[in-house]
Amino acid sequence: MRRKLLCMLAVFLLLTFPFSVSAEAPAESELYAQAAVLMDADSGRVLYSKNGDAKLPMASTTKIMTCIVALEMGNLDDVYEATSYAASMPKVHLGVQAGEQYRLKDLLYALMLESFNDSAVVIAEGLAGSVDAFAELMNQKAWDLGCMDTYFITPNGLDAADDNGIHSTTAQDLATIMSYCIQNEEFLEITRTQSYSFTDVSGKRSFTCNNHNSFLSMMEGALSGKTGFTNNAGYCYVGSLRRDGKTYVVALLACGWPNNKSYKWSDTKKLMNYGLADYNYRDVWQEPNLSPILVDGGIPESGDLSKKALVRVQVKAGEQTSLSLLLRADEEVKMEIQQASGLTAPVAQGETIGKVVYTLNGNTVAEYPIVTEAPVEKISLNWCLKKVWDHVILHAEDSSGLPF
Template identity: 45%
Template structure:
């Protein structure tokens, strides 16, 4: 038992040495008042999904045409961009904003994505949904299921274009998660950063030239998207992204004014992004290699087993006010037999007492359990040699 108490003491000392605490009297990110017009807003680290700041970030709200981020992702993942899409009567009669596609016309699916995201065409969204999902309703169900798959559990899609509908809602947090997922797709990025696009209807060669309506692309260095939106219920909405100096920030503003305040969404987004760029820097919080003492083995053919931290380096964007703590949890001893590459503990990383990640600690060797032959060999060696 003496060895156990000694090991417990050493683990405690090691945890204290490994962890570090930043002591200050500054206010936390949650207390920052950016004085936005938006009724709900969020700032997210686009690389890992960590929320850096929020205001009513999990409040359910209508989200207007920011819906079309998910519409595009469903097409990119389940559709064939070379398909011919035939326009239905329902699609041709969708309300503004319209590309004014006509019943019976045919378009290349890939071309329609540019009209969808650059000009936010509602008739195009219906045509896309019917083609890829079989119906608007089936397509909306695909959207909702995909949202849950990527971690947006508080989102329900009823339309592919974001027009107000009962049961059609999301949150600032969910939209940021969806945007993070979308920005990992290079085809999606190519579409949202395109300034203009020309294409033709396939049967009568009618010509179209669509232009990107995202003014944010010209308002901040490193702006890369993502999608605007407006309905009477949602107000002005915008999902934005900035990539600069190795940092990727995603912001969402919902209910950021109503007519005649269309500029509020840009002002709000710039405030959020400037706060992010001014206050967050990349820091390494876990080194790739950490020396760990072996763990004592009970009834093993050797007295201890080496262990190692798996997962590599951990780095993330932090501000000066955030407190980082790292705790190691490993057992005092292990009972033989022990297999190689088995998880026996964790290194837990906390940001402001919130668990950020857990890295596994695994054995690097196997240890067999002692048996009669092993004990007999020890006795023979001790008394005969």
Template identity: 35%
Template structure:
């Protein structure tokens, strides 16, 4: 009897294996940092995390926020007059002089390549007038990006017990920075020479400390488009970088690494992300998503933007949409106006919202000629007052819209 049962079980096991492909799922790499993530840049989805929201002092990875605010609030050719404080800052310095005139571009190269603290303070003073005001601007921008465990005190990353961020928050900041047109050009430059200024007779050269973009380095990673290291004795090592492969951009962030393995660990994280996940386009802007049909009214609903999602490479599941139940019969709009939205679910999880635009015009005349209005007129003995109220509402709305457009 036992032999028969064993034979049947063995037969069923072999048979089931012959019917289904078995996909091995790669184990996420072990990393030294106490807080680490892989973020998909297009969707903001975390593909890997280790204590993603635990705040730690980030050292000079802070400077990616300083760079972001600089690129968002200045022109690269703007001239900066150096105050008395930046030249006296602790740590790594370019060697700025009080009263020196230097461009924002030159300061950014010093900031991002060599992690010069005097460049960070000079940019902060140029943008906000003081360190405190710039720190407030840093925190406000971090909050806008969705960073919930961040508090910046300075633009350099010099240790302060109140100066902290998490790996998730750092990746969100890098995500925003990587979208700026000039960032990758600066961050992948091997070296940059700053021409003589009114205070420096000699040119000064800065070298890129990010080994993932150095082709001669054992840590060179093809597709890396920038990164930033950070270290102080109290903060330990931190690192964040961005890389692109086959149209997919990933961001890694590691904070509080006591073993200084962040370059190697970042490569492992990038490889894990690219090998196991793929960015998939669900809709392109302008695609027909569905057609609204109600009361003999037919309106093509069009994707207002591209919509992407990330899935494991062996996953055959597809997202589904939950379209908001809206009555469009009494609304008037033009082609391209957003008239509805859909929540997108993938494997039971809400992965985002897709705005839906109208593919046709829907005018006041069409509303008045619709079956709904005609039925009101024919069937309701109070149709005249109803029509009067309805027409008044349309007139008021039209006037308000005209006034708003012509303000």
């Protein structure tokens, strides 16, 4: 009886307080999303990818770019006037009317909490003068972040196409954009707010917006996120989490269609849990063993031409003595010294002559320049004549005991 009770207690504890163990990377078939990426937001490294470079429509996840561009280029107290075009946007919408005025701050809360399509257009037209001009700003920002497979046409993510392609991104690009956005405290404050109330500038109309990002309450450390849906894009999501010193971003595209609204939460939690369980920070810094380099045609430090001219070198890494990377237990970072085998005089102090490269799976994760510690002058006729003259003077003093 006692043994039976102990077994029942053990089962209860296992079910209630599961041990933290490593989790295998999800098989592609285990995810609903057609494209998915798990990214280390601090380094930008992709930790998991399923069709991560496939170009797909991204629906209202677009609005994270609309928000960050507005935060960086606008002023929260700016007042924008709604046009008839903005007022014509389909649901989901705030219901702005042509001629009404709104503060940018209020529009951003409406944009990110309720995903209002008309709010996005009021922001775009108010900040850039037109939707097309604002889309140019969005695309430029994407390209600045290295997201070359992203193309914005609208500020709200409604399905669109033009001569250059369709409104689309990749899961990897979307994760990169989100990794950038969460560095902005105003972005985090807006996207983490549960409820926000405001009026138009005249005070005649009142609104209350509620946060629809359910992931914020699903996992400890949930940081920010944005949902999306259109008929072409399906359900999309991009979200972030910070826990135990790790910051992850998950991006999902085409993650089911009605009635599969919950698929995105299942995929997000599965990828986040994989990151939390299998990746930990490890210090991979190695002190490189660097030998002096031969300098052809250089003056030896001693001035004795029978000796070789050498220059000492060092890694230019400031005061850095560690390199912490988020790694799986089976991953190995390799260090390689790439430097010139020889130099030709003259050589300047601080001259870059190579680099120390850290690689993981063939990809560079960090690199530091190798520089010379001191200058090495070139042997010249003037130097040789001075050397001979000094030699003559020295011997003259030795023979006479008097200055020459």
